[in-house]
Amino acid sequence: xxxxxxxxxxxxxxxxxxxxxxxxxxxxxxxxxxxxxxxxxxxxxxxxxxxxxxxxxxxxxxxxxxxxxxxxxxxxxxxxxxxxxxxxxxxxxxxxxxxxxxxxxxxxxxxxxxxxxxxxxxxxxxxxxxxxxxxxxxxxxxxxxxxxxxxxxxxxxxxxxxxxxxxxxxxxxxxxxxxxxxxxxxxxxxxxxxxxxxxxxxxxxxxxxxxxxxxxxxxxxxxxxxxxxxxxxxxxxxxxxxxxx
Numbered sequence: 001x002x003x004x005x006x007x008x009x010x011x012x013x014x015x016x017x018x019x020x021x022x023x024x025x026x027x028x029x030x031x032x033x034x035x036x037x038x039x040x041x042x043x044x045x046x047x048x049x050x051x052x053x054x055x056x057x058x059x060x061x062x063x064x065x066x067x068x069x070x071x072x073x074x075x076x077x078x079x080x081x082x083x084x085x086x087x088x089x090x091x092x093x094x095x096x097x098x099x100x101x102x103x104x105x106x107x108x109x110x111x112x113x114x115x116x117x118x119x120x121x122x123x124x125x126x127x128x129x130x131x132x133x134x135x136x137x138x139x140x141x142x143x144x145x146x147x148x149x150x151x152x153x154x155x156x157x158x159x160x161x162x163x164x165x166x167x168x169x170x171x172x173x174x175x176x177x178x179x180x181x182x183x184x185x186x187x188x189x190x191x192x193x194x195x196x197x198x199x200x201x202x203x204x205x206x207x208x209x210x211x212x213x214x215x216x217x218x219x220x221x222x223x224x225x226x227x228x229x230x231x232x233x234x235x236x237x238x239x240x241x242x243x244x245x
Contacts, residue, residue: 003170003196003198003211006044006070006073006074007036007071007072007073007074008027008028008036008038008073009027009036009037009038009039009040009073009074010038010039010040011040012039012040012041013040013041013042013043013044013052013213014168014198014211014213016041017104017213017214019041019095020041020094020095020097020100021092021093021094021095022039022041022092022093023039023090023091023092023093024037024038024039024040024090024091024092024093025037025038025039025088025089025090025091026038026085026086026087026088026089026091027087028073028075028087029084029085029086029087030075033069033071033075033077034068034069034075034076034077034078035056035063035065035075035076035078035084035085036073036074036075036076037074037076037091037093040074040076040093041093041095042054042065042068042074042076042093042095043100043103043212043213044068044070044074045067045068045070046070046211046212047210047211047212048107048110048128048129048130048135048212049103049107049130049212049213050103050130050131050132051067051068052065052068052095052096052099052100052103053065053066053067053095053096053099054093054094054095054096055093055094056076056085056091056092056093056094057091057092057093057094058085058089058090058091058092059085059089061083061085062082063078063079063082063083063084063085063091064078064079064082065077065078065079066078066079098132099132100213102132102133102243103130103132103213104213104214104215105133105215105220105221105222105243106130106131106132106133106134106135106243107130107135107212107213107214108166108202108214108215108218108220108221109135109156109160109221109224109241109243110128110130110135110137110241111166111200111202111206111208111210111214112156112159112160112202112205112206112218112221112224113137113152113156113224113239113241114137114206114208115159115202115205115206116152116155116156116159116205117137117139117141117152117239118181118206119205120155121139121141123139123140123141124139124140125137125138125139125140126138126139126140126235126236127236133242133243133244134227134240134241134242134243135240135241136238136239136240136241137238137239137241138232138236138237138238138239139236139237139238139239140235140236141235141236141237142234142235144229144237148229149226149228149229150226152226152229152239153224153225153226156224156226156241157223157224159202159205159218160218160219160221160222160223160224161218161219162218162219163217163218163219164202164203164204164205164217164218165202165203165216165217166200166201166202166203166214166215166216166217166218167200167201167203168198168199168200168201168214169198169199169201170196170197170198170199171196171197171199172195172196172197173194173195173196173197176196176197176199176209177197179199179207181207181208182197182199182207182208182209183208183209197209198210198211200212200214202218205218221243222243222244222245223243223244223245224241224242224243224244225241225242225243225244226239226240226241227240227241227242228240
């Protein structure tokens with residue numbers, strides 16, 4: 001496992017999140033789990049980011065991909081009733097670009113939100129989830145100041161407009177864990193067996209361990225709306241955001 005390889009599959013999604021189409025070969029087929037490729041740009045899901053959708057094109061045939069099953073290999077799940085390319089077939093993979101691009105904007109928007117809340121309130125993340133264009137993040141925030149929702153929306157959009165660069169790098173585990181506040185979640189979610197840690201750095205705002213796909217700069221996110229702030233217990237506050245153009 002790791003940031004460049006999962007089982008028999010080379011992870012193109014993390015090497016180049018702008019890649020939308022590529023050639024590859026089917027190296028495994030499981031009737032219960034799906035199709036294994038030697039190279040794949042399908043993000044398999046994780047860290048709150050849903051898996052990509054798309055198609056495999058082969059010999060004049062189209063196979064829709066609607067999900068992923070993770071294990072020793074990454075199995076791409078075909079749509080029910082679609083033909084499955086046999087092992088050894090050369091195929092062209094193509095992502096659902098609007099879905100992936102909106103998920104990248106949404107995920108980067110959550111990192112902006114996380115960075116602002118940590119900077120201004122020192123609060124750690126206790127949970128989160130996203131769909132294309134909408135997301136929520138939970139924070140350990142026992143007390144909210146007056147006007148928190150409006151002030152937060154202004155603050156996160158100021159960071160979007162600042163056009164901060166979003167850099168990604170991979171570090172040895174010990175080096176990564178030595179970075180102050182690299183884990184922004186209340187519980188460390190980096191598996192103990194991982195020897196490398198992928199770092200997402202919104203320059204000057206937020207640096208944290210993360211395995212998802214992101215835009216290249218905050219301005220590409222678009223406007224962020226704080227839709228709602230909910231009370232989820234004595235310590236937890238849930239912030240719901242929406243991405244718009």
